[in-house]
Amino acid sequence: MTGKKVFIVIPAYNEAKAISKVLDDLKKNGYRNIIVVDDCSSDDTAIVARHHKAIVLKHIINRGQGAALKTGTDAGLNLGAEFIVHFDADGQMRVVDIKKLLTPLIAKKADVVLGSRFLGQKAKNMPFSKKISLQLGRIVVFALYGLWLSDSQSGFRVINRKAAQNIKITADRMEHAGEILGEIKKKKLRLVEVAVTILYTDYSIQKGQSWSRGPALGLKMLLRRLLK
């Protein structure tokens, strides 16, 4: 599509059941440069990804989503990516939304575009506890980084090459979402939020992030902020 070099980076941890469909969808929509970072899964995630002809990078020790994103993003840069898409392996994100996120970037109106679960389209079947914790997350991110976003914990982002080179991810685990926002602010990158639909299924809720980890996540973001 678009003739630009778009790389999809997918952090994956034990997603053999879900990733096949995600990779199929991506290919059907014309995305051919796909990097899957298998974070020491105990299932067949890597085998499935290879079967779908994705580039598979394997972590020999589980290092977390933030670390996997860094591994994949750096690889994309090395392979000449102009745009890098952070996409989940669990099937919650819709491939059709990638185009919407790419548009402002291709028009050179932004360096980073975030998919938001709270603009217009609703996150489908999002648990109530998740809604509350994401609202609190916004406040924490505002307090720490001075960025007021509709969805501060979105893992759906598209960044251009310049942003990928400038954003330094040091947080290995889920606090990377906040850290990336801090980097965007610090490096004066232009940020736009775009509405996306995120599907919450039994599979994704069971595998996903529980609200109960929120307080620890907030504390970790605070410490990360202090250390930088």
Next chain:
Amino acid sequence: MLQVYQIIVFIFALFALSRAILRAKESKITRGELYFWSLLWLGVLVLTFLPSFSDILADYAGIGRGADLLVYASVLLLFYLMFRLYVKIDKTEQEITKLVQKVAYENVKKKK
């Protein structure tokens, strides 16, 4: 009159001090760290054998009793040490991640 606790603290402080000096000799800790630990344990010794000294300090700091001052200071110190430990672990974790990333790249290169 020596109290039992004073003897225990005395032995422990000497032990901790000797450890610090040994580790400094092996350059496993820096000079600054050696001063930090020496001062800390010497301070503990002084306060153990001259308990009234803590009352003077407490008075100076505007805290009622010497014993209270000791508790406050210990809590602060523990927080500080915990934070340092956190920083150290965080650094180690980042190093592990770097290594894991390098291995991931090398293995892909090999396959080609």
